[in-house]
Amino acid sequence: MRGRAIRLSRPRRIIADLLHFALRMPLVPVERRIDISRLKAALAQSAKRPLWSAIFLKGFALVAREMPELRQAYLSLPWPRLYEYPSSIGIIGIERQFEGEIGLFPFRIVNDPAAQTLLEITEQIQRAKDAPLDEVKQFRRMLAFARLPRFVRRATWLAGLNVGRQRANYFGTFCVTTVGPSGASTMHPLAPVTATVGYGLFLDDGRTDVRIVFDHRVLDGARMARSLVRLEEMLNVQILDEIRAIA
Amino acid sequence: MRGRAVKLSLRRRTVADFLYFGKKIPAVPVERLMGISAVQTALARCAARPRWSAIFTKAFALVARDIPELRRAHLSFPFPHLYEYPVSVGNLAIERDFAGETAVSPLLIKDPAARSLMDITRAIDYAKSAPLTELSRLRATLAVARLPWPLRRGIYAMILNSGRHRINYLGTFGLSTFGPYGASPMRAISPFTSFLTCGPFEDGKVNLRGTFDHRVLDGTLMARTLAQIEQALNTTILDELKTDEVPSQSGRRAIRFLH
Numbered sequence: 192m193r194g195r196a197i198r199l200s201r202p203r204r205i206i207a208d209l210l211h212f213a214l215r216m217p218l219v220p221v222e223r224r225i226d227i228s229r230l231k232a233a234l235a236q237s238a239k240r241p242l243w244s245a246i247f248l249k250g251f252a253l254v255a256r257e258m259p260e261l262r263q264a265y266l267s268l269p270w271p272r273l274y275e276y277p278s279s280i281g282i283i284g285i286e287r288q289f290e291g292e293i294g295l296f297p298f299r300i301v302n303d304p305a306a307q308t309l310l311e312i313t314e315q316i317q318r319a320k321d322a323p324l325d326e327v328k329q330f331r332r333m334l335a336f337a338r339l340p341r342f343v344r345r346a347t348w349l350a351g352l353n354v355g356r357q358r359a360n361y362f363g364t365f366c367v368t369t370v371g372p373s374g375a376s377t378m379h380p381l382a383p384v385t386a387t388v389g390y391g392l393f394l395d396d397g398r399t400d401v402r403i404v405f406d407h408r409v410l411d412g413a414r415m416a417r418s419l420v421r422l423e424e425m426l427n428v429q430i431l432d433e434i435r436a437i438a
Numbered sequence: 439m440r441g442r443a444v445k446l447s448l449r450r451r452t453v454a455d456f457l458y459f460g461k462k463i464p465a466v467p468v469e470r471l472m473g474i475s476a477v478q479t480a481l482a483r484c485a486a487r488p489r490w491s492a493i494f495t496k497a498f499a500l501v502a503r504d505i506p507e508l509r510r511a512h513l514s515f516p517f518p519h520l521y522e523y524p525v526s527v528g529n530l531a532i533e534r535d536f537a538g539e540t541a542v543s544p545l546l547i548k549d550p551a552a553r554s555l556m557d558i559t560r561a562i563d564y565a566k567s568a569p570l571t572e573l574s575r576l577r578a579t580l581a582v583a584r585l586p587w588p589l590r591r592g593i594y595a596m597i598l599n600s601g602r603h604r605i606n607y608l609g610t611f612g613l614s615t616f617g618p619y620g621a622s623p624m625r626a627i628s629p630f631t632s633f634l635t636c637g638p639f640e641d642g643k644v645n646l647r648g649t650f651d652h653r654v655l656d657g658t659l660m661a662r663t664l665a666q667i668e669q670a671l672n673t674t675i676l677d678e679l680k681t682d683e684v685p686s687q688s689g690r691r692a693i694r695f696l697h
Contacts, residue, residue, distance in 0.1 A: 194523040210464035373661030
């Protein structure tokens with residue numbers, strides 16, 4: 192059957208590059224059903240409502256404060272080693288309309304989410320969602336970078352992934368993703384970071400399945416399972432108190 | 439301890455080749471719990487009962503009519519680009535016994551959205567019961583499996599990267615139902631742009647899982663697709679089930695036509 196060839200759009204090129212490197216990582220998923228009923232109730236009463244992605248970004252960053260493995264990255268060149276960051280940098284995927292199609296733009300939250308309020312993180316995400324594309328510096332740079340030929344892009348990514356000081360600036364230390372608002376959930380999100388946190392649909396009993404896909408070279412499944420337990424505690428204590436304080 | 443070497447059977451060779459190319463794809467699974475009790479009730483009342491795989495194949499194709507990304511494939515050679523087909527072609531894995539083990543025969547269904555559920559069902563029934571010599575896709579798959587591996591991999595690489603030919607062997611989406619066995623894979627490894635699997639049916643609900651090539655589309659789009667499949671099941675498909683349709687053609691004719 193004859194069809195038509197379509198050139199890869201610039202956002203698709205970036206996603207393809209990131210997936211190219213993610214595919215080379217031994218990523219393993221762990222999941223836990225987390226109780227968020229009290230958070231939901233507190234959010235419903237809060238005047239200014241922080242986004243759920245901001246809640247998970249801050250929650251995981253707080254856990255990473257206690258667990259240095261979650262702030263480590265595996266660098267393979269020139270020799271295999273781990274690199275540890277003093278604080279977390281969170282990445283989130285933002286969907287934006289670009290040249291007639293919806294593109295997925297990775298957005299790095301500026302500064303450690305654990306050191307910011309939920310509303311500050313929400314404000315950053317909201318701006319990335321609403322501001323014109325060329326007014327968001329990260330998106331402007333990304334679209335310019337996507338114009339480069341593939342081998343130049345891939346070489347730059349490879350260098351970025353293997354230079355400890357630079358890696359977190361471009362890839363972050365963890366990533367938060369969800370397809371929950373569309374009524375579905377993903378079991379195995381892919382991103383070239385040590386941990387990708389995905390949350391699914393909010394169930395009727397006030398719980399949700401949180402899945403973390405992690406780089407097994409950096410840490411083990413049992414440790415990651417413990418981080419999920421700690422994440423539930425963080426959400427239901429520290430984050431809950433902050434939301435109640437907003438109200 | 440001394441064991442024994444076992445030669446790879448033709449079936450295992452084909453699966454190994456399939457997985458070799460499937461592993462190169464950044465596949466991400468998305469799932470949705472769907473309410474299908476109305477469809478189940480309508481099915482129970484049907485005189486001629488369509489298969490669930492026919493129902494899901496048609497529902498996906500109906501949704502793909504309006505979402506061109508679901509009819510696209512990512513081709514890597516000579517340079518990375520996408521290729522878009524005007525209609526969907528479903529690829530159903532049909533299990534057949536061959537030389538003492540289970541072989542999987544691909545059944546390609548062109549434009550399932552334009553066909554009746556019973557036409558698709560008859561094609562599946564025919565592929566399940568016809569003599570093996572009549573199933574051209576299975577014959578071709580087994581013929582390739584007999585070749586040495588560099589040649590096999592070369593042939594598959596050529597097919598996967600030729601926009602015009604890829605669809606004739608692979609289709610635009612794959613479908614496999616594990617529901618009857620009460621299980622479903624967490625993450626399918628396959629070279630398809632979209633691969634649907636459904637879990638067991640419980641309390642009028644089914645978990646439909648779409649594993650997609652993330653280079654071609656994004657998770658939110660697949661999530662929206664699953665929501666629209668649920669809508670199509672409970673509207674267009676349900677209406678079709680309620681109108682008792684008269685068989686139009688035999689399975690043999692159907693399969694020839696569909697190929």
